[in-house]
Amino acid sequence: MVSRKHPCAIAIALFFAVMFSHAAAYDPLDPNGNITIKWDVMSWTPDGYVAVVTMTNFQMYRHIMTPGWTLGWVWAKKEVIWSMVGAQATEQGDCSKFKGTIPHCCKKNPTIVDLLPGVPYNQQIANCCKGGVVASWGQDSSAAVSSFQVSVGRSGSSNKTVKLPKNFTLLGPGPGYTCSQAKIVPSTVFLTPDSRRKTQALMTWNVTCTYSQLLASQKPTCCVSMSSFYNSTITPCPSCACGCQNKQHCVNATDSKLSSVVALNNRAKSNSPLLQCTQHMCPIRVHWHVKLNYKQFWRVKIAVTNFNYRSNYTQWTLVAEHPNLNNITQVFSFVYKPLVPYTSKNDTGLFYGIKFYNDVLVAAGPDGNLQSELILTKDEETFTFKEGWAFPRKIYFNGDECMMPPPDSYPFLPNSAHRNLLSLPKLVLIFSLLAVLAFS
Numbered sequence: 554m555v556s557r558k559h560p561c562a563i564a565i566a567l568f569f570a571v572m573f574s575h576a577a578a579y580d581p582l583d584p585n586g587n588i589t590i591k592w593d594v595m596s597w598t599p600d601g602y603v604a605v606v607t608m609t610n611f612q613m614y615r616h617i618m619t620p621g622w623t624l625g626w627v628w629a630k631k632e633v634i635w636s637m638v639g640a641q642a643t644e645q646g647d648c649s650k651f652k653g654t655i656p657h658c659c660k661k662n663p664t665i666v667d668l669l670p671g672v673p674y675n676q677q678i679a680n681c682c683k684g685g686v687v688a689s690w691g692q693d694s695s696a697a698v699s700s701f702q703v704s705v706g707r708s709g710s711s712n713k714t715v716k717l718p719k720n721f722t723l724l725g726p727g728p729g730y731t732c733s734q735a736k737i738v739p740s741t742v743f744l745t746p747d748s749r750r751k752t753q754a755l756m757t758w759n760v761t762c763t764y765s766q767l768l769a770s771q772k773p774t775c776c777v778s779m780s781s782f783y784n785s786t787i788t789p790c791p792s793c794a795c796g797c798q799n800k801q802h803c804v805n806a807t808d809s810k811l812s813s814v815v816a817l818n819n820r821a822k823s824n825s826p827l828l829q830c831t832q833h834m835c836p837i838r839v840h841w842h843v844k845l846n847y848k849q850f851w852r853v854k855i856a857v858t859n860f861n862y863r864s865n866y867t868q869w870t871l872v873a874e875h876p877n878l879n880n881i882t883q884v885f886s887f888v889y890k891p892l893v894p895y896t897s898k899n900d901t902g903l904f905y906g907i908k909f910y911n912d913v914l915v916a917a918g919p920d921g922n923l924q925s926e927l928i929l930t931k932d933e934e935t936f937t938f939k940e941g942w943a944f945p946r947k948i949y950f951n952g953d954e955c956m957m958p959p960p961d962s963y964p965f966l967p968n969s970a971h972r973n974l975l976s977l978p979k980l981v982l983i984f985s986l987l988a989v990l991a992f993s
């Protein structure tokens with residue numbers, strides 16, 4: 554009767570199972586999120602084909618930031634890339650066997666990057682040349698596409714001889730994505746600009762890449778702190794939420810030589826973050842302040858702070874889960890869009906900056922923060938300031954889940970029976986402790 558003796562152990566095992574199944578590329582707030590890479594063969598050539606490769610980011614709130622994507626694959630046979638438009642292979646490889654025209658790339662496993670904006674028109678195609686930056690679908694679906702054209706040789710030039718490339722890899726810009734095998738799908742149908750004629754690709758295959766935060770980094774990259782008008786205690790981010798000071802190099806913000814230290818470190822041109830020293834060591838902190846209580850409404854202030862001296866977060870996104878987001882009345886300074894992953898639930902929303910105003914969260918320092926306020930309409934049946942109800946259930950910054958403080962440290966109402974935590978908050982507590990374990 555194991556189950557009677559160790560119900561707790563079983564519960565823990567179950568929670569771990571849930572944690573790790575989620576870790577395996579399933580995001581409950583964006584269950585259909587993926588990046589799809591589609592190859593459309595547009596024409597056959599004497600020894601191969603010309604294909605347009607289109608990458609579409611269907612993820613609602615995870616974009617690809619500068620320095621952009623890097624796409625790789627392994628050729629199934631001895632293919633070469635004769636030429637590319639709108640992107641380039643980072644290495645040519647050994648083309649010594651070729652006389653006359655030299656291919657663009659002879660590597661068995663080419664690595665492709667986007668071109669930078671402003672390249673000559675004859676090197677561009679539609680949706681190319683954005684430095685590999687791809688918006689999230691929720692933020693701007695028209696900018697969630699990136700394309701290039703590739704002319705492939707030595708592949709054969711019929712749908713019977715062409716073998717699909719293998720082992721796709723995608724950096725966006727860091728690790729985290731796992732790509733499926735290429736699969737032949739029904740040929741894409743194109744409509745002419747005047748919509749009077751349809752054409753179709755000679756052959757089409759798709760690859761789907763999904764994101765896992767645990768593959769991207771072993772530690773969280775942001776954390777949540779909290780405060781309220783009804784309790785003067787500020788609940789900080791958990792200590793060592795993203796790392797510990799004694800183990801990681803950081804810059805002391807009170808250092809009088811701060812700017813020279815940062816300038817010197819930046820000249821080192823490393824890609825790793827240069828963080829301001831904090832007890833949580835996260836590059837990003839999201840603060841949720843329950844600011845005011847009106848008769849019918851309540852007001853929340855959200856502040857996002859950048860502690861990374863090496864990163865301007867362009868086109869940043871913030872996702873919050875809170876049961877009252879179904880009745881959000883006004884949002885100041887940020888754009889808000891409800892995300893409805895399951896039609897029965899409407900408790901998750903996407904926030905992002907207004908273009909040219911606050912769509913960039915600049916590097917750590919006096920300007921490295923952003924703020925917004927929300928007004929929510931109270932629902933008489935569920936609204937309460939008790940038991941941390943007013944605080945978010947989950948926060949994501951740029952598609953990565955932020956570490957929350959343990960529920961028993963949330964600011965609570967004076968005289969509220971905080972010791973009589975309901976079973977639900979207790980479950981939440983167990984869950985977050987396990988999350989701490991899983992991330993540490």
Ligand SMILES: *[C@@H]1O[C@H](CO)[C@@H](O)[C@H](O)[C@H]1NC(C)=O
Nearest residue numbers: 585586587588589611612761
């Ligand atoms: C990829 O995302 C699209 C859009 O959400 C969805 O229709 C498709 O089923 C997804 N593909 C996979 C393999 O999950």
Ligand SMILES: *[C@@H]1O[C@H](CO)[C@@H](O)[C@H](O)[C@H]1NC(C)=O
Nearest residue numbers: 589590591607609738739759
């Ligand atoms: C292939 O990818 C495109 C997006 O580029 C998508 O619209 C289409 O549904 C995908 N096809 C299949 C069968 O997944």
Ligand SMILES: *[C@@H]1O[C@H](CO)[C@@H](O)[C@H](O)[C@H]1NC(C)=O
Nearest residue numbers: 711712713737738755756757
């Ligand atoms: C190749 O093309 C022929 C003729 O269009 C078609 O019948 C066949 O299904 C195609 N095969 C593949 C693998 O796409």
Ligand SMILES: *[C@@H]1O[C@H](CO)[C@@H](O)[C@H](O)[C@H]1NC(C)=O
Nearest residue numbers: 626627628629662719720721
């Ligand atoms: C592709 O990946 C698989 C599994 O990771 C590996 O076994 C195989 O050798 C790779 N194929 C090539 C051609 O690199």
Ligand SMILES: *[C@@H]1O[C@H](CO)[C@@H](O)[C@H](O)[C@H]1NC(C)=O
Nearest residue numbers: 798804805806807808809830
């Ligand atoms: C940061 O600087 C302040 C003042 O110079 C000092 O008191 C503090 O110990 C320093 N902290 C670290 C982590 O170096």
Ligand SMILES: *[C@@H]1O[C@H](CO)[C@@H](O)[C@H](O)[C@H]1NC(C)=O
Nearest residue numbers: 819862863864865913915916
């Ligand atoms: C961030 O942007 C500002 C203004 O565009 C620029 O001066 C600064 O060098 C950028 N910092 C980083 C780390 O890219």
Ligand SMILES: *[C@@H]1O[C@H](CO)[C@@H](O)[C@H](O)[C@H]1NC(C)=O
Nearest residue numbers: 878879880881882891893899
């Ligand atoms: C979800 O809530 C928002 C308000 O926050 C509302 O505008 C939207 O219509 C709701 N959507 C659904 C499907 O209930």
Ligand SMILES: *[C@@H]1O[C@H](CO)[C@@H](O)[C@H](O)[C@H]1NC(C)=O
Nearest residue numbers: 879880881899930931932933
């Ligand atoms: C929002 O709140 C108002 C006032 O309580 C209520 O009438 C309305 O039904 C609520 N809307 C939703 C989607 O819950």
Ligand SMILES: *[C@@H]1O[C@H](CO)[C@@H](O)[C@H](O)[C@H]1NC(C)=O
Nearest residue numbers: 784786962963964965966967
């Ligand atoms: C405020 O909340 C903290 C828990 O975060 C609690 O220890 C403290 O007693 C509360 N203050 C009051 C006045 O209730």
